[in-house]
Amino acid sequence: MDANKLYDVIIVGAGPAALSAAIYTTREDIDTLLFERGVPGGLAAVTDWVDNYPGFPDGLSGLDLADGLRKQAERFGAVIELGEVTAIKDMGDHKVLETTSGDVKTRSVLLATGSDYKKIGVPGEQEYYARGVHYCATCDGAFYRDKRIVVVGGGNSAVQEAMFLTRFASHIDLLVRSDHFRASDVLQKDLQKHADKITVHFNTTTDEIVAEDGKTVSKVVGTDKTTGQKVEFETNGVFVFVGLEPNTQLLKETPVRLDEIGFILTDEHLQTSMPGVFAAGDVRSGATMQIASATGEGATAALKLREYLEGQNHPVQN
Amino acid sequence: MAKNITIFTTNTCAYCVQVKKWLTTKGLTYEEVNLDQHPERQAEALEISGAYTVPVTVVTKQDDSKEVIVGFNLAKLAPAVVA
Numbered sequence: 001m002d003a004n005k006l007y008d009v010i011i012v013g014a015g016p017a018a019l020s021a022a023i024y025t026t027r028e029d030i031d032t033l034l035f036e037r038g039v040p041g042g043l044a045a046v047t048d049w050v051d052n053y054p055g056f057p058d059g060l061s062g063l064d065l066a067d068g069l070r071k072q073a074e075r076f077g078a079v080i081e082l083g084e085v086t087a088i089k090d091m092g093d094h095k096v097l098e099t100t101s102g103d104v105k106t107r108s109v110l111l112a113t114g115s116d117y118k119k120i121g122v123p124g125e126q127e128y129y130a131r132g133v134h135y136c137a138t139c140d141g142a143f144y145r146d147k148r149i150v151v152v153g154g155g156n157s158a159v160q161e162a163m164f165l166t167r168f169a170s171h172i173d174l175l176v177r178s179d180h181f182r183a184s185d186v187l188q189k190d191l192q193k194h195a196d197k198i199t200v201h202f203n204t205t206t207d208e209i210v211a212e213d214g215k216t217v218s219k220v221v222g223t224d225k226t227t228g229q230k231v232e233f234e235t236n237g238v239f240v241f242v243g244l245e246p247n248t249q250l251l252k253e254t255p256v257r258l259d260e261i262g263f264i265l266t267d268e269h270l271q272t273s274m275p276g277v278f279a280a281g282d283v284r285s286g287a288t289m290q291i292a293s294a295t296g297e298g299a300t301a302a303l304k305l306r307e308y309l310e311g312q313n314h315p316v317q318n
Numbered sequence: 319m320a321k322n323i324t325i326f327t328t329n330t331c332a333y334c335v336q337v338k339k340w341l342t343t344k345g346l347t348y349e350e351v352n353l354d355q356h357p358e359r360q361a362e363a364l365e366i367s368g369a370y371t372v373p374v375t376v377v378t379k380q381d382d383s384k385e386v387i388v389g390f391n392l393a394k395l396a397p398a399v400v401a
């Protein structure tokens with residue numbers, strides 16, 4: 001990162017939307033810097049297997065997809081700075097981003113900060129984080145060889161990651177609050193192949209994660225909504241996949257408008273309510289939370305950023 | 319500068335890749351303990367970190383004191399390897 005330089009665009013995040021946008025901008029010699037606080041590839045990188053990304057008939061690992069996107073963007077000159085953007089200030093004809101690496105100037109911004117897995121907010125969840133409560137199966141699953149696991153959730157991630165965890169666990173209880181899955185039909189069919197290891201409990205809430213010795217998770221207490229009775233599941237660990245929440249903390253002091261859930265509102269050009277600041281991918285209101293959609297939005301955002309930059313008549317001096 | 323660096327990893331952990339890549343860009347060498355290949359060392363990783371997760375990076379400093387960094391946490395990792 002060069003603090004004395006005025007970048008054409010700074011992309012906040014380095015997930016699929018961000019890296020796709022960077023491929024487009026850098027190929028057109030638009031001076032681009034990306035900021036990533038975690039791992040390039042975002043949630044895609046920690047997803048076990050991606051079966052629905054076009055062009056890969058046999059599917060591929062999330063890690064390989066993320067690595068390919070990163071390498072492709074870097075081939076055209078994209079630079080990924082490891083650090084966090086903490087604030088965006090509008091200086092009229094340019095923006096100043098406050099980051100953990102210092103302040104940096106840019107003519108435009110693409111917010112592609114993605115989302116993180118939601119917490120369920122029950123007793124025990126925070127206390128036993130990483131000591132029995134997890135949000136990343138590919139990172140932490142190996143610690144549960146021949147042990148019992150509870151997976152919470154009924155969407156694509158919960159079903160996909162529960163199947164991944166069968167390679168380690170002796171048994172998995174999958175707790176679904178609703179009376180049906182939100183996961184795709186294809187994943188539900190795949191899940192049936194694991195019936196020997198995964199037991200699905202519909203209409204079951206997760207109310208508390210308990211460590212009877214105060215150290216090691218030993219059970220999950222829930223409620224069977226059909227009877228109102230308390231139910232208990234003996235377990236060594238709990239993996240939570242109950243949806244996503246947007247990463248928009250850095251926008252607190254900005255005029256960027258969010259929807260009622262906290263996702264970023266944009267116009268049809270993917271521009272936010274702050275001129276020169278665009279958004280793409282999972283963090284955008286209306287996003288479909290698919291990797292293929294995110295990469296498409298990243299490409300669209302890059303083209304809209306180019307139009308914006310071409311329309312800027314008063315660039316500041318470096 | 320660190321005297322020795324050991325990283326506990328698994329095959330599927332994206333954050334492990336990121337830690338290794340970052341250390342390599344800094345010109346630092348490390349010993350990797352892959353828990354998929356060496357599940358018998360899982361208890362060791364757990365005892366060191368107190369957490370059922372990877373990556374766990376153990377930085378041994380010049381005075382032989384050790385610093386343990388759980389996850390990909392540059393705010394802790396960067397000062398630990400230069401101290």
